[in-house]
Amino acid sequence: MNHQRRSVIKLATSFCAASVMSPSLRAQNQIYTNGTVTVIVPFGAGSSTDAFARIVIADINTRHPGKFIIENRAGAGATIGSRAVANAAPDGKTLLYSTATPFSISPYVYQTVPYDPLKSFAPVALTINLPTFLYTSKESGFKTIDELITYLRHNEQKSSYSSYGKGTSSHLAGALFVKRIGANGVLHVPYNDVRSLADLVAGRNTFQTDAWNPPLPMVTAGKLTVLATLGRERMPWVPDVPTMTSVLGQDYDMSTWHGLFAPAGTPTDILDFLNEEIRVTMAKENVKKVAREQGFKPYNHTPRKDIPSFMASDNARWKQYIEIAGVEKQ
Structure with a gap:
């Protein structure tokens, strides 16, 4: 009788525990029962986005060994990889790690994008702010941004700038x-990966804007020169480099x-767990x-609730810059 009573109590306790299981634990059970989570980076391997995505995912995998796997799908202004996530099942097993590009920029420079930048995705979390800089080849001889500007104004047809794609x-x-x-x-020369930096070093293009990490080995080796910070404040690691605003x-x-x-429609408990x-x-x-x-x-x-308003403000900023730059839709 006592054995039967203990069994009933044990069963009731287990049922109650299951019924009050936290949303994050339910999400964890749902995601990790089988298979892995693919985190798509819509830029090439070696890009600044790829580099930090791997740091983030490596740390998450210390808690969930081998469950999160990065896949690079570059091209078309980050829309190829973004489309793959937008079209994926909303089950938490396909995620997008990206910059603002597919949300705030590509929709304004392409005639159409294969997803709705606001409605096709569910924001999970922000990780970092990404300052950018203007680089030129050491062999070019430019020591200041003013020297580069003077040269470009008098040599437009002989000059070009590279990028990671239209x-x-x-x-x-x-x-x-x-x-x-x-x-x-000045001619725009688009690339899909960091080979643009090798061409910059070789002098095939006049300048390129980029984050700090991908060009760093070439800056350290004295092959590239940093001429300007593309933000409103100087960066502490290069305090003598002026801001483009100034x-x-x-x-x-x-x-x-x-x-x-994550894809739109992903359950809230999964989004909360990932956040x-x-x-x-x-x-x-x-x-x-x-x-x-x-x-x-x-x-x-x-x-998570604060990310949509952040993105709306950021979209307005990029839209204004695109209009000023006169970049035509393609």
């Missing part, structure tokens, strides 16, 4: 720069951001240290 932030930053200095004849006397903030997204995973990772001092070393500025934890 419709990317590096394309827009270059287009806005040549527009504001009155050198519209040089041009006009607002010029090309900083962008990284974030994690918490990002919070735990980004709170770690070693992760923040690596972020700063790579030229990123870690965000404080951002609640």
Whole structure:
């Protein structure tokens, strides 16, 4: 009788525990029962987005060994990889780790994009702010941004700037720069990966805008020169490099951001679980240290409910810059 009573109590206790299981635990059970989670990065391997995505995912995998796998799908202004996530099942097993490009830039520089930038995705979390810079080859002889500007104004047809593809932030930053200095004849040369940096070093292009991390080895080796910070404030690791805003006397903030997204319709408990995973990772001092070393500025934890308004404001900023740059839709 006592054995039967203990069995009933045990069964009732188990049922109650299951019924009050936290949303994050239910999400964890749902995601990790079988298979893995594919995190699509819509930029090439070796890009700044890819580099930090791997740091974030590596830390998450310390808690969920081997469950999160990165897949690079670059091209078409980050729309190829973004479309894959927009069309994926909303089950938490296909995610997007990206910059602002497919949300705030590509919709304004392409005639159509294969997803709705606001309705096709569910924001999960923001990770870092991404300052950008203008680089040129050491062999070019340019020591200051003013020297480059003077050269471009007098040699438009002999000059070019490279980017990570049409419709990317590096394309827009270059287009806005040549527009504001009155050198519209400078040629844009789009790439899909970091081979653009090798061509920049070789002098095949005159300048490129980029984050800090991908060009860093070439800067350290004395092959590339940093001429300007493309934001409103100087960066502490290159305090002598002027801001483009101060040089041009006009607002010029090309900083962008990284974030994690899921397909629209993904259950709230899964989104909350993933948001918490990002919070735990980004709170770690070693992760923040690596972020700063790579030229990123870690965000404080951002609640999911605050991300849509952040993105709406950011979209307005990029739209204005695109209109000023005169980048025509393709």
